[in-house]
Amino acid sequence: MDDALLLLLTMVLPLLGAIVISRLGRWPNIRELAGVLVAVALFAVVLNLYIDFRLGMTASIVLAEPFDGLPLAFSLNTLGLLFALVASGLWIVTTIYAIGYMRAHHEGHQTRFFAFFAVSIAAVMAISFSDNLFTLFVFYELLTLATYPLVTHSGTPEARRSGRIYLTVLMGSSIGLFLFGLLIVWSLTGSLTFTPEGILKGHIDDVWVAPLYLLFVFGIGKAAVMPMHKWLPAAMVAPTPVSALLHAVAVVKAGVFTLLKVTLFIFGPGLLSDSGAVQWLIWLPVFTILMASLIAMTRDNLKERLAYSTISQLSYIVLGTLLANEAGLFGASLHIVMHAFAKIALFFAAGAILVAAHKTRVSELDGLGVAMPITFGVFMIGALSIIGLPPFGGMWSKWYLAQGTLDFAGPPLAQYVLLGTLMVSSLLNIAYLLEIPFRGFFKKAPADDGHHGGEAPLPCLVGLVLPAAFCVYLFFSPEPFFDLLQAGASSVEVP
Amino acid sequence: MTSTLFTDHLAAWLVILPLLCAPVMVLLNRSKLVWLLNLVVSASCLIIALHILWDVSTGTVIHYAMGGWTPPWGIEYRIDGLNALVAVIVSAMATACAVYARKSVEQEISVHVHGLFYAAFQLCFLGLLGIALTGDIFNLFVFLEISSLASYALIAMGRNRKALNSAFHYLILGTLGATFFLIGVGLAFAATGTLNMADMALSLQDAANTPLLLTAFALIVVGVALKAAIYPLHLWLPGAYAYAPSVVSVFLAATATKVAIYVLIRCLFSVFEPDYMLDTFLPDILVVLGGVAILYGSLRAIYQEGMKKMLAYSSVAQIGYMVMGIGFLSAAGLTASLLHMFNHALMKGAMFMAVGLFVYRVNTATFDNLKGMGREMPYTFFAMVLAALSLVGVPGTVGFVSKWQLLQAALENRHWGMVMIILLGSLMAAIYVWKLIEVLYFQQPEKLRVQGVSSGSERIGRSPAGMVIALWVMALGCVYFGLDTDLSLHSAQYAVTELLQGRGN
């Protein structure tokens, strides 16, 4: 099939899926089957694109051109494929998991839930393959809107309040800052197309690079760089599959993905490091990494703790981006993948605990590991991968990030501080993540605990185990992603 | 040659057709027949207007001498890209309203005045078309009054007694504005000895910049600003929009203020030279007023408790965007204003149509009574969401297109403050729109719905197809013209080029 068509299919397929799902509300089983089928089909399409891309094919389509020189255009690209692969692959897992979770948890409005889920995925696909910043912005906004009904799913006053925070922060930052930055870039250069080495070079005075970049760092609220992080813990009121796929993978990664794109193809790493902007911008993610980890330690609500962990991990990627050297960017891109698998495993485990044992707080988990060994085992694997220990995939991205800090174009002191940050943060990870399996396995359950249930339903378990298995698998063979990124990296000049 | 002659008379038909049909409607006075006639007339006018737009888009300017009296003595219709664009907007909205009207009017207007209602509607429509087409400034005043008088009557037909008061209020302020305009025209006439706009523009080039002309200029601007509800002269607008019958709200919100904005543009750029503005502080005033209108309108909209009032204040804000675009005094700014005229007509029309449907079903449009209605009326609700997103300016909708253009214009002039205000306006729009969506979709309906309105009829179980179709056409238009801007953007650009270059022909 024509690759341009395939590319279009990545967006159309989930949309069609959403329509089909919304019509099948009366037959939950068929609806769920349709959901899984669409997810598998989407993954197959993306995989097909990936194979074609490796064979050197290119594809691009223009959907519409609302303004002269600003088309809604899509094209195949390395980072996008990487992101699309992860998102579409994990969508299958999440769908399976969600079936078990939503039923066991007796959630209402399941049809709406699955339909909007599919719409969100369509937006994510569009974001991955955007050919210019304008297109990306369009679908970035649509993603916010499509996920809003998922966040407020339960419809309780608390969910609505969180939904309001979610929208306010994300829409506010994107309209107030991101769009503003985009306008400035457009008025400076007259182009928004992603171009290797960036388009801003020669159009902007060095002094203004950092302020403009700041507009993007804060404007892309989905990247959750402090103080734009408030929406993420708020979004945790959503059902767990949403938190897992969207707020640990798709939405937040869309944020850092956008930032990566802006850095690589709008600013260009060269411009960033030459102008000296990175010398102080880099401390923003550092601050976020440490602060978020510290806050995570104080949170007793499991999902909220994981949310702060996500915030901290996202800033790893921002940090890697701002290192603006080859190893850093490579590590950042790789971390999108590795963190995705690990974090989704953690969220699934949290969801399973909620469904099976109705526990949401860390302090209530004592002794639960005996009853739910698989769940806690998966949690352990996910946690170790995030900490960055072998034999788990998370090690690779941390490795490259660490190498990137040492190559950082700054004074040696800064290099060591950055490296130190990574190390300290890993220690903090251990403290707040490993506490959970530790409590589960080694602490005595309180005597009056009436819980005698076992594991979560089967679909949940399937969903749990798969990402955990991938965490291990990716340690031993990260090649697919390596190759993809290296193929991409060779096309990007990095100083 | 034949074809030119043909189109020339078409221009006249555009005004004559509704004028002839209005009395026929009164005589017929049979609800369905009158409605059908209304639809046919509006649709025919739309076709003619599109034909004219297509004609003038090749660069010709249609001159049509009414009654064969040669201008500048007789009344001339002079139609260029801008006139045609406005005529298309007005007639398209009238057609959409005509489709929408039947059930809504049946419910809201007592049956024995249906003929009168539609007649008034046609007169209002005719007046707006006349304003858009005429090249004679006194004739413009007459059409302005025709449309205004008809709209006072239309608004007063609202079921709530506040409609009467609002209509009266509007009548006083509208007459005031029109009379100011008339005085201004008189003074300009005294200075130039002509009423033909093109002719007047020529004479004004030679005329010295006397205090007389400046006074005329100021009076005309203030008069039109009152009609266009430019902040702080917007006081009549919220009441008038909120208490009018649904169809009237749709039509007026989508067209009336737009046409007034057109008059403003015409007077500022065609009749008086832009130099007149440069001598005064007018451009700056317009920009600042536009900015204040955006903030004030959005802020008031956030605190409204009824859907119609909220949309009305949102209109005040949206007019601010248009005024700001004019104030930038650049091609980009004007393009943005014209584009927003078209786009805002689409989205505000769709919003008011949705309100009309809610009113049809539950008899009131206050938030208390609308809780959870979105779930009961999903088709209406989702169409409304599309329009609402346009209002915010979410990319992929018309609202984004015009805001983007306006931002470009602001950046071109390095109006950083205005850029901020425009973005802030979008955020505030997001707040009030989301408040609305929350009420409609996420809040639980109260068990007992209190019927706030006099008629007290039962809730109606189904939404009429005509209303829903019209709503969806408008809502899809919001998305379609947000992606494919060929028609809207390019007509606007074309109109602006003609406006800035084609002076004096």
Next chain:
Amino acid sequence: MTDYILGHINYWIIVLLMMIGLYTMMSMPNLVKKMAGMSVFQTGVILLYISLGKVEGGTAPIIDDGYVLYANPLPQVLMLTAIVVGVATTALGFALIVRIKEAYGTLEEDEIAAMDDSE
């Protein structure tokens, strides 16, 4: 100076009329008085136009032998239209007033506003 004032006496009166009308229209709480003010205001405008068309020594613009100087007929014709518009406006205004009286039982603006607010 005196010449200036006396020479334009008609305009001064017109301005005075307009101001009286405008003030009445804006400040009177009674709706009927508002309408009266509006009529006065509009009459002022009509007089303004007629004054503009006045030509010193000119006669009514009917072509006839023996007259060469006519007043400008155009403003007069325009004012015929304006009078029609004014009559229509006044009629509509009074129709509204009748309805308001029926609905509210009063014609005082502040009382009507108070009733509206209390709803």
